[in-house]
Amino acid sequence: MTQLIINEWQKVFSRKSNIIIMVFIVGISAFFSFIPLLFNNEQAIETNTYGENWQSEVSQQVQTLQEEAETIRSQEGELSFSDSIIASTNEGEVQRLSYHLDKDIEPPATNNFFDNLVGASSLNALIGIFVTIIASAMVSKEFNMGTIKLLLIRTQSRSKILTSKYVTTLLLSLFYYGLLYLSITLFALFTTDMNPTSEYVFMTTEGLYDHTSFISYFAGLVASNLVYLVIIASLAFMLSTLTRNTTIALGGTLGAIFLGAGVTNFLVSKTELAKYLITANWSLEKYLPGRMVSIDGLTLPFSIIVNVVYVCAFVGLSYYVFNKQDVLS
Amino acid sequence: MTATVELDGVGKTINRKEIIKDLSLTINEGEVLGLLGPNGAGKTTLIRMIVGLIDITEGQISVCGHNIDKEHKEAMENVGAIVENPEMYPFFSGQKNLDYFRRMDKGVTKEKVAELVDFVNLTDRINDKVQDYSLGMKQRLGIAQALMNDPKVLILDEPTNGLDPAGMQELRRHIRMLAKKKNVTVIVSSHLLSEIELMCDRIAIIKKGELITVENVKEETKERYQFNVSHPLKAQELMETHYDIKSQLMDDNLVIELPPRLDDVSEIVKVFVNNDIAIYSVEPIKQSLEDRFLHLTAE
Numbered sequence: 001m002t003q004l005i006i007n008e009w010q011k012v013f014s015r016k017s018n019i020i021i022m023v024f025i026v027g028i029s030a031f032f033s034f035i036p037l038l039f040n041n042e043q044a045i046e047t048n049t050y051g052e053n054w055q056s057e058v059s060q061q062v063q064t065l066q067e068e069a070e071t072i073r074s075q076e077g078e079l080s081f082s083d084s085i086i087a088s089t090n091e092g093e094v095q096r097l098s099y100h101l102d103k104d105i106e107p108p109a110t111n112n113f114f115d116n117l118v119g120a121s122s123l124n125a126l127i128g129i130f131v132t133i134i135a136s137a138m139v140s141k142e143f144n145m146g147t148i149k150l151l152l153i154r155t156q157s158r159s160k161i162l163t164s165k166y167v168t169t170l171l172l173s174l175f176y177y178g179l180l181y182l183s184i185t186l187f188a189l190f191t192t193d194m195n196p197t198s199e200y201v202f203m204t205t206e207g208l209y210d211h212t213s214f215i216s217y218f219a220g221l222v223a224s225n226l227v228y229l230v231i232i233a234s235l236a237f238m239l240s241t242l243t244r245n246t247t248i249a250l251g252g253t254l255g256a257i258f259l260g261a262g263v264t265n266f267l268v269s270k271t272e273l274a275k276y277l278i279t280a281n282w283s284l285e286k287y288l289p290g291r292m293v294s295i296d297g298l299t300l301p302f303s304i305i306v307n308v309v310y311v312c313a314f315v316g317l318s319y320y321v322f323n324k325q326d327v328l329s
Numbered sequence: 330m331t332a333t334v335e336l337d338g339v340g341k342t343i344n345r346k347e348i349i350k351d352l353s354l355t356i357n358e359g360e361v362l363g364l365l366g367p368n369g370a371g372k373t374t375l376i377r378m379i380v381g382l383i384d385i386t387e388g389q390i391s392v393c394g395h396n397i398d399k400e401h402k403e404a405m406e407n408v409g410a411i412v413e414n415p416e417m418y419p420f421f422s423g424q425k426n427l428d429y430f431r432r433m434d435k436g437v438t439k440e441k442v443a444e445l446v447d448f449v450n451l452t453d454r455i456n457d458k459v460q461d462y463s464l465g466m467k468q469r470l471g472i473a474q475a476l477m478n479d480p481k482v483l484i485l486d487e488p489t490n491g492l493d494p495a496g497m498q499e500l501r502r503h504i505r506m507l508a509k510k511k512n513v514t515v516i517v518s519s520h521l522l523s524e525i526e527l528m529c530d531r532i533a534i535i536k537k538g539e540l541i542t543v544e545n546v547k548e549e550t551k552e553r554y555q556f557n558v559s560h561p562l563k564a565q566e567l568m569e570t571h572y573d574i575k576s577q578l579m580d581d582n583l584v585i586e587l588p589p590r591l592d593d594v595s596e597i598v599k600v601f602v603n604n605d606i607a608i609y610s611v612e613p614i615k616q617s618l619e620d621r622f623l624h625l626t627a628e
Contacts, residue, residue, distance in 0.1 A: 003432040010429070014420050146416035150474065153380045153410050154433045155402045326343070326383035 004156065004164035012134060012172060021130045025176060026183045032120060033187035036111050054106045062097050065090040096201070099209035105201060109193035114200050114214050116188040120180070124225040127180055128232045128257060131173045135236035136249030138165050139322070143244040148327055162241070162322045166315065169237050173229040204290035212289050224284035231282045231311060232257065238314040241322050268295050281306040330357040333393055333482050333514040334379065340387030341374055348374045349538045351388070356516065361508045363525040364518035366535035372518040373413055375535070376486050380410050393481055409480035411488065415471025419460035423451055423470050426459060427477070434478045445473040464491025472503070482514045483507065489524040501528040553614045554594055556583040559607035567604055584614065
């Protein structure tokens with residue numbers, strides 16, 4: 001089996017699309033990390049790191065911000081647009097810093113390491129697309145090239161061949177994700193300020209502040225990202241095996257990715273059964289602390305069960321069809 | 330002689346269309362069998378069934394005593410094949426392709442691969458990418474791939490495609506050598522008789538999914554002669570009454586099949602001359618395997 005996976009891995013890495021994807025991942029990570037430095041100079045200087053006596057520094061800052069906001073608010077007549085922005089930004093900052101003071105957690109710099117890592121998870125959608133590109137070609141390409149015959153007339157069973165391909169797809173998803181976070185972390189070490197504590201303070205969807213240990217928050221985020229990638233990979237892999245057509249597999253999966261949320265929201269308004277859709281469940285990020293679940297009846301265990309059932313169905317169907325169908329190409 | 334490939338009442342139906350009908354055939358160790366038939370006769374379908382790429386609707390196939398359906402692994406341990414085209418990974422070099430397949434089979438050594446590369450004469454180009462190979466080179470790489478596990482049964486689908494005359498001669502030599510020295514059973518398919526006639530021991534002719542006939546290539550065909558004589562009817566009667574030889578009239582020519590006991594044409598000539606029948610010409614009619622093939626597969 002290891003030999004078969006080595007073979008599959010070699011094939012993927014000899015493909016041009018794989019090289020382009022890897023370069024793209026590193027490039028987009030660099031872009032993501034350096035862009036705040038280019039456009040946010042002013043603010044980055046304004047709120048920098050604090051010294052040992054951070055409580056008094058923060059209290060001082062809170063007072064200044066508050067006074068500034070009050071002065072603006074107390075002005076006669078209509079507030080100018082920029083003034084109102086400054087006022088509300090200041091009020092927001094006051095709220096955040098007060099929370100830090102209240103819970104005795106030293107506030108991080110504006111452009112800090114933790115926020116950078118958490119923010120980078122939005123790039124997971126991109127990894128999902130890359131995984132789709134590779135997974136949709138996984139089986140169908142062998143049929144297109146005719147090489148599937150050479151694989152199946154050997155002593156290896158069809159199930160083993162398919163397993164090696166599926167495992168490779170999953171490993172590759174993990175690899176792309178790892179590459180993303182490896183480069184993000186490396187770049188962030190240079191472009192961001194390290195957080196002073198291991199606590200992570202975040203704003204909830206209600207606009208309040210809350211905190212948790214960064215490690216557990218980040219672990220939850222990574223887990224939900226990986227679950228999403230596994231589902232996307234399995235879907236594309238199944239379509240590739242069933243249709244033996246890379247274009248259909250690619251189009252079908254990308255369609256589910258882009259239209260999934262919209263269609264789900266539409267169906268949710270029509271029927272309660274919409275919560276059983278894979279597209280309603282494949283993102284587990286909504287269960288992270290501070291996030292909101294917008295669909296009634298969804299809970300983390302429910303979503304996990306639905307996801308597991310779908311992935312088993314995708315993979316099971318792939319094996320059934322791959323073992324059964326005649327190879328005529 | 331032991332049978333290596335046995336087809337027993339094999340049938341294949343795809344979308345209610347019978348592609349192969351009740352086909353039985355036994356192929357022996359060290360034998361080279363040609364599968365001959367026009368395009369679309371079902372040769373490739375049959376080959377795909379023998380290597381287990383498609384399901385058998387009816388009957389069964391066994392290779393070296395192993396049922397292809399139930400003991401696929403054991404059966405395939407004895408088989409090396411090229412099905413339809415020698416498709417390899419175009420983005421890999423020839424060497425990388427062979428290494429790829431080496432990893433799929435247990436117990437194939439690097440030395441074995443090097444030996445095969447040498448055997449198919451690809452040593453100079455083995456590190457070039459397959460996409461830059463000519464069809465003939467791909468064909469030879471395919472043969473190297475098929476021989477990797479020292480198969481007892483070698484199946485080559487249209488192996489002469491893309492080979493130049495020299496390559497064809499070489500392939501013929503290789504196949505004869507494998508069959509005679511290593512006792513390998515070889516099945517080659519083709520739609521052109523002339524290309525495989527010289528390498529086969531037997532030729533199975535397939536038409537519309539049915540096995541029409543299996544012919545021994547070396548089998549002596551009965552000799553026939555065509556006599557152009559002054560009195561064909563009289564000559565025919567003479568042959569029948571005096572010598573009990575059946576003959577046919579074709580365009581005023583008398584066609585005689587020579588029986589073993591009267592195998593000398595001059596004997597007949599003498600009889601005609603003695604009976605005042607003038608002889609204008611005597612011609613041997615040669616019916617090659619090609620003619621028979623065309624005759625058998627004609628609509």
